[in-house]
Amino acid sequence: MSVAPSDFTAGLLDPDRPAPNGLTDAQGRPAGKRFDVYRNNVNASLIEALEQGFPVIYKLVGRDFFRAMAAVYLRAHPPTSPLMMHYGAEMAGFLETFPPAAALPYLPDIARLECAIRRAYHAADATPIAGTALAEVAPDALPQVRFRFAPAVQIIASAYPIHGIWRANSDAGGPAPVAEAQAVLVARPDMDPTVSLIPGNALPVMTALLGGTALGAAFDQGGAGFDPSALLTLLLTHGAITALT
Amino acid sequence: MFDASSHPDSLPNHPGVGYKPQHFAALTADPGPVRWLEIHAENYMGDGGRPLAQLRHLSERFAISVHGVGLSIGGEGPLDADHLARLKHLVGWLNPASFSEHLAWSTHDAHFLNDLLPLPYTAGTVDRVARHIEQVQETLGRQMLLENPSSYLAFAESEMSETDFLREIVARTGCGLLLDVNNVFVSATNLRTSPRDYIDSFPLDAVGEIHLGGHDEDRDEHGELLLIDSHGKAVVDPVWALLDYTLARSGPKPILIEWDNDVPDWPILAAEADRAHAALSLIPA
Known part of the structure; x- marks a missing residue:
């Protein structure tokens, strides 16, 4: 048979x-x-x-x-x-x-984060813009600028402190997490994926930028105390931006 | 029928190893007798990052053998077109010295089972496997090598021996063969046949590569020895002896050491490659 x-x-x-x-x-x-x-x-x-x-x-x-x-x-x-x-x-x-x-209850978001890290590890290579590229844009043209992001760049937002939980339980190491909602930026400056905390008041801005919104309109999404230079520094130091359009 | 002469590149008749990223630094600093590397195709089908960067770097120094583990050549349904396209892309940019896959199936009804599953040796299976190999060779524009499996059981429906099956596949498709000598030893032990008889009846002229690896020992419910192809330890002495027996009949061939689980530090793997090198040095070119 x-x-x-x-x-x-x-x-x-x-x-x-x-x-x-x-x-x-x-x-x-x-x-x-x-x-x-x-x-x-x-x-x-x-x-x-x-x-x-x-x-x-x-x-x-x-x-x-x-x-x-x-x-x-x-x-x-x-x-x-x-x-x-x-x-x-x-x-x-x-x-x-x-x-x-x-x-x-935070496990599903940790799973999303670990999947994002793996996608970032295998994502297409990309050349980030120079740190000075934004300074070369005329100030009155800046609000109309849009960012193109590297294929590795992803955002994971959670009602739980996923950045703290991830750090404390990965090779990165870190203090015990405290209860709060956290969002992270996953990027890959070179070969190793990075996981960085996105300040709470910058999350709507980052989400808008990743969706293709221009800088001016995206920055309007920022909550009280939103610090544009801190977010731009975070993106530039992690090689997240590949072009200004 | 594929004309092998249209793609003259081939692996050198020297030792190679299955590439493991943890060996990158030690291997590139001192490869010992290793002249070529084998990679599992599926691990290099991402879009970028470290795996592809390392592979590009290694391919400038070593001949590369691309070894597929996911094509399901023996599968009942058609080959996965997306997967075949990914393979064509990889083989296209890398232009490796060799591409090989297994006489096995791993996908059924869109479920990938991540293991090399066995086939009955019947006229119907010959047709199916030959058709799939022809499709692969036409898509890739090159000859492929087909590897003999490790068997733990037999199919009551089988009508021919494994070596007759492989000989028929070679005759129909013009593919080459990858002879895994450890698999021969494992299957012969498990199915109580003679490994030397298997080598004697194997179409050695078609062999483009030899594999060696370690296996585990277990027992079945009747207390019979059951060898399991684990790739998790050193090659045992009877398999080295079977390699010598094979090389004396086949002449020199590219020999790969496979060590995929409990991967040792580089010097231990390099010592296995040294032993393969010593076996090759006894054979007149």
Whole structure:
């Protein structure tokens, strides 16, 4: 009898299913544990890919929780592409409805941040503008200037202190986070992605700039105490701007 | 049928290693006997950043072998057109010395399973695999090498031996073969056949590259030895002996050391390459 790939696939993803019929050992006995080699390879390799993709979530929840969670995730969301560099893109939405993670409501936003960091790592290379480029624009023309951003540049805004949580649990290191809403800028000045805190009153401005709004109109979005030079310095030092248009 | 003579580049008959980014500094400072590097195609399909920068740099010093792990050549459905286009882009700008993939499947119903899954050796599978290889070779404009798998089980429906299957694929498509000697040893142990008989019946003239790697030992529920192709440790002595047996019949070939899990420091991997170099030095060119 022939083994249908759909039966083989179902057997790989469901540990409770027996090995498909038609698979044998050298003496013609049912394959049994020999089929488990493939089952283990699939599960272990996908869990490992998720561990590598979400190191801060791994640290926050610990190994046992992470592996149990990943085993549920990979059955709900098997990869749909051979590019494992992007595997786990649905993790934030998955965690939002994963009851065991309900006590850690900031986890989905940390997942969004870790996915953004991975996208930044693999994003297309870009040449940032010189730090002096803005100073060369005539002052009365400045409000009409728009920024073009490097492909790595992303914003993640959260009701939780995601910058503090990320720093304290990554190689960057940092003090224990305090409860507040935080937004971060993900960029890649050279080869290593960076994660920087966006001041609260600058978030609407940054969102407008990234959406293509000109400087003048974007700066009008700033809240009380918004400091344009601090935001521009943040963008320039992280190589976020590639052109003025 | 692909005419291999239209693309004369090939890997040197010297040791190579599977490239790991953690070895970048040590490898470029002292490559030892290593003259070429193999990369997994899928890890270099991003848009930019460090992986591509390192690859561009390495390709100026070393011959590069692009080894795909995600094309699902043995898959029941058509090849993933997006993935084939990404592969064409990578092979196009890099112009590597070799491209290889596996006699296996990994995608079914749009689900990628991230493992090399086995195929029954039937007339129907020959047709499907040959059709997919022809599509790859036409798309890339070059010959590809097809690698023999590690087998843990057999299909009751198989009608021919693996070597007869591969010989038929070569005859139909003009592709070359990647002979993984560790896989031969693993499969022969697991399926109780003779690894030397396998080498004797293998179309060695078609071999463009040899792989060596480490495996793990387990037991099945009957207490029978079950070897698992883990790429996580040194090559064992019986596999080195099988390499010598192969080289004595095939003549010198490019030999790759694969070490993908529990990756050691560079000197340990370089020592494996030294051992491959020593095996090659015994073979008349």
